[in-house]
Structure formats: C-alpha cells, structure tokens
Amino acid sequence: MIVHACLRDGLGGSPTLVLPDGDFSEAERRALPGAHGCSHVVFLGSEGALRFFTSAGELPGCGHGTVAALAVLAADGTDEFILRAGGRAFRGTARSTSAGVEAYFDPGPIQVRDATSAERATVVRALGADGPCVIATLGRPRVLVEVPDVAALSPDLDLLRAATDEFGLLGCYAYSAGKRYAARMFAPSIGVPEDVANANSTACLAAHLAADVTVDMGDSLGRPATITATVAGPGVMVGGLAVTA
Structure with missing residues (x-):
C-alpha cells in the first residue's frame, strides 16, 4: 500500500x-x-x-x-x-x-562535527550557496548546511553526487531558519535527487541545535511535508x- x-x-x-x-x-x-x-x-x-x-x-x-x-x-x-x-x-x-x-x-545516536574545509568547499560549490556546515552521522554521515533561503537553491546534482561520493556522505540537507525551519534534502547518490521529507536528517538538525524543531519540506516538489523532532534526554524522537x- x-x-x-x-x-x-x-x-x-x-x-x-x-x-x-x-x-x-x-x-x-x-x-x-x-x-x-x-x-x-x-x-x-x-x-x-x-x-x-x-x-x-x-x-x-x-x-x-x-x-x-x-x-x-x-x-x-x-x-x-x-x-x-x-x-x-x-x-x-x-x-x-x-x-x-x-x-x-527513536532514530538512534547522532554524532555531529564541524565539516572540514575540503568537505565544506566541495559541497557548497555544488549546492550553489554558502553557509555554516556540519557533518551529522545517523547510520550514515550527511552534511547539514544553513542557507539564507532554501527555496532559492538550484544545486548542480551531478557535482553534488560527486561531492557526497568523494566524502562518503549520504547527501546534503540544506535548511533555513524563519518562523519555523524549512529544509531540502538532496541525495542523488542513493537515487533520490530531492527527498520530499527526510526525518532522519531533521533529527540530526535537532541534535545539532540541541533544540526541538519543526521543519517544512517538499514545497519545491509540490508535496508539502512537515517533520517534528523533539530532544528527549540524550536522544531525539522524530516523526x-x-x-x-
């Protein structure tokens, strides 16, 4: 079904x-x-x-x-x-x-670290937007990038796939702060150029910010989606x- x-x-x-x-x-x-x-x-x-x-x-x-x-x-x-x-x-x-x-x-334990200069430069170039970057690992590592406006992004997916493959990353989760967060997840290496809703990466964002978050996704695909992640003790609940x- x-x-x-x-x-x-x-x-x-x-x-x-x-x-x-x-x-x-x-x-x-x-x-x-x-x-x-x-x-x-x-x-x-x-x-x-x-x-x-x-x-x-x-x-x-x-x-x-x-x-x-x-x-x-x-x-x-x-x-x-x-x-x-x-x-x-x-x-x-x-x-x-x-x-x-x-x-x-419960998505499991999440580790967050700063992106290296090489990771940041390669991913930012493919994304076409600059901003603070961290690497969050939940099962597999992915890059989280804060950008001014996720709606304006038009990444080069071939370059992004090469960048994420080079560093063994699942994909790139770009997010913007506002009245509430908005995000887009690009993961061409796993056959998903853009994900409508990515709950695991939203859980990573909550862990990175050490705060509860509600995130809107999917607008660029005509499929509005919302994910909520709540910090619960040392972990996160998301859904x-x-x-x-």
Whole structure:
C-alpha cells in the first residue's frame, strides 16, 4: 500500500510504498519505488523488522519510511512498537487521530562535527550557496548546511553526487531558519535527487541545535511535508502525521 508520510495540515507528505517482506530479488526490490511513483519502499518483516530500498539499493534506515511503517503497523490498534533495522532495535509510537496516524520513533545516536574545509568547499560549490556546515552521522554521515533561503537553491546534482561520493556522505540537507525551519534534502547518490521529507536528517538538525524543531519540506516538489523532532534526554524522537492512501 501507499502511505503518505509526514503530511502538513493533512496535505502532501512523502508517498512511500509499504509491503510485507517476501521472496523478492534485489532487482525487484529496487524496481518497486519507481513503478509506484515513490522514492522509497519499506518491507515489513516479522518481529518489527524493516528493510528500506530506493532504486539505487538498500538503506540501513529511512525516517519517513519508518513513519509510514508505523502507520501500517498501528492499524490493529497497537500504539507502542519495538522495530528493527540497520542492525539495531528501537522504539516507535503511533497514535490514531481524526487526521491520520501520528507516528514517532527513536532514530538512534547522532554524532555531529564541524565539516572540514575540503568537505565544506566541495559541497557548497555544488549546492550553489554558502553557509555554516556540519557533518551529522545517523547510520550514515550527511552534511547539514544553513542557507539564507532554501527555496532559492538550484544545486548542480551531478557535482553534488560527486561531492557526497568523494566524502562518503549520504547527501546534503540544506535548511533555513524563519518562523519555523524549512529544509531540502538532496541525495542523488542513493537515487533520490530531492527527498520530499527526510526525518532522519531533521533529527540530526535537532541534535545539532540541541533544540526541538519543526521543519517544512517538499514545497519545491509540490508535496508539502512537515517533520517534528523533539530532544528527549540524550536522544531525539522524530516523526509526523501519516495517512494510508
């Protein structure tokens, strides 16, 4: 089924394919997102096991995919879950409302460091905008770049892919501060030129700022999305609203 994850005011969200896991080949798993108009597919296994795929292959984690999976798992009325993905077990919650399912999860430990001068120069050149950069690692490292206006960005995706590949980065999460945050996530190396909603990178932003954040994404793609990340003790809980199509 298709789940729209991290909607904003009941609209948009990231369309995500959610399927029971089964005897799929690698090629079949990679073909499914494109065939269904989605960037990602989530396979639900036994005992809360999750597997995430894009057209480029398997990912150790996917934030909006986890939100989508929780929305499906909550259909039987359960609201607390132990999920498994990327070699770890973690907590997820889901609460049914009149607007859909509010789903949140623990994305895991996050490490943040300053970007090196080489990382910053290469990524900024590809992004076409300058700003403070950090590297946040959640499963895989990604660069967070603060820019004046994410709506004005027009990155060179070929250069960005080369830059992120050079430094082993998942992608580039550009964000702007305002009444609330706005962000865009570019990840051409994993087959996602721009992500509608990226919950894991939003969790990284909350960890970097050491503050709760609400972030709007997806406007440039015509799919408004909103993600909320809350600092909870030493960790973060992140998620949003999901609706099954």
